[in-house]
Amino acid sequence: MIEQSFSQKPWLNDIAGQLGQLLEQQRLPHGILFHGHPGSGTRDIGYWLSRQLLCTENGLWGPACGRCKSCSLLRAGNHPDLVMIESDKAHIGVDSVRKATRFLVNKAQLGQAKVVIIEQAEQMTEAAANALLKTLEEPTPFSFLFLISHDSDRLLPTIQSRCTRFDIRPPIGQGLKQSLGNSGLIDDYSNMSHLAQLQDADIEAEFVDFESLLTQWLQNSSDSEALALQLIEQPLALSWLTQHLTSAMRSSYRWHGIRKSPVIDALSQFEPQQLHTSIQLINTINQQLKQLPQANKKFMIESLVIDLVALIGNNAEKRPH
Numbered sequence: 001m002i003e004q005s006f007s008q009k010p011w012l013n014d015i016a017g018q019l020g021q022l023l024e025q026q027r028l029p030h031g032i033l034f035h036g037h038p039g040s041g042t043r044d045i046g047y048w049l050s051r052q053l054l055c056t057e058n059g060l061w062g063p064a065c066g067r068c069k070s071c072s073l074l075r076a077g078n079h080p081d082l083v084m085i086e087s088d089k090a091h092i093g094v095d096s097v098r099k100a101t102r103f104l105v106n107k108a109q110l111g112q113a114k115v116v117i118i119e120q121a122e123q124m125t126e127a128a129a130n131a132l133l134k135t136l137e138e139p140t141p142f143s144f145l146f147l148i149s150h151d152s153d154r155l156l157p158t159i160q161s162r163c164t165r166f167d168i169r170p171p172i173g174q175g176l177k178q179s180l181g182n183s184g185l186i187d188d189y190s191n192m193s194h195l196a197q198l199q200d201a202d203i204e205a206e207f208v209d210f211e212s213l214l215t216q217w218l219q220n221s222s223d224s225e226a227l228a229l230q231l232i233e234q235p236l237a238l239s240w241l242t243q244h245l246t247s248a249m250r251s252s253y254r255w256h257g258i259r260k261s262p263v264i265d266a267l268s269q270f271e272p273q274q275l276h277t278s279i280q281l282i283n284t285i286n287q288q289l290k291q292l293p294q295a296n297k298k299f300m301i302e303s304l305v306i307d308l309v310a311l312i313g314n315n316a317e318k319r320p321h
């Protein structure tokens, strides 16, 4: 029986179960593509599967013990029979792929299996992808290649067709609510972008802090500078602001199942059009921040807050004199 322990991402248990069966039947494919949004657990499941294969305690196909030398080395992040390729800057070049394919030809050092994990596989250049094809077509014994991708449409079709594909789809709304338990932060519209604050206690605390700061700002008991500072310093704050604005819009259209909170009450006093324009402003800023890595984030967010004051700020806000 394969140990299954995805308490933070319980939807992975199903896939782990399927992979566990393939292991027990010694039918695990040589090339696997794990596809899903960032945060969905593609990396977790690829790493989990590597652990099962690399553990030397229960044979190649047996479950990981968590105690042997192989398991400890893996935990420490320096297992000699595992190569992780991550995208540097903008792409994965042919050199790193060649290095990985050479590694797969050699004998394993600790047990039998050798594993290569390629993260953000869609970042492979065409030359890199072509270098990988041969390994996928003529695998050496006991070698395994796991591709992780958030955007598999950008993978060469020849690569896709030679991998067994597993799509990781976390539940949304009610389903997510059920699988994560009834956190006070979750409502019928919760989805992937809410996961961080639902799964990490520190981020949850910051989410709650941001929510109360935003409420105070809307009630005019906190100034715009404090809001701007939070939006600049907390990387998730812009998406949290969008979440609240979206919930308030749903609330003003009387959708059901929205989480009740003071911030939604405070936002619901505005016209849906004002909320909508605010969301659009944030989306524009987000796009600019993504496309222009050198963009002056501080300046852009300060301008955003000034625009927001005009849209949804409290009219009574004191003007500088």
Ligand SMILES: [Zn+2]
Binding pocket: 055, 056, 057, 064, 065, 066, 067, 068, 069, 070, 071
């Ligand atoms: Zn072990």
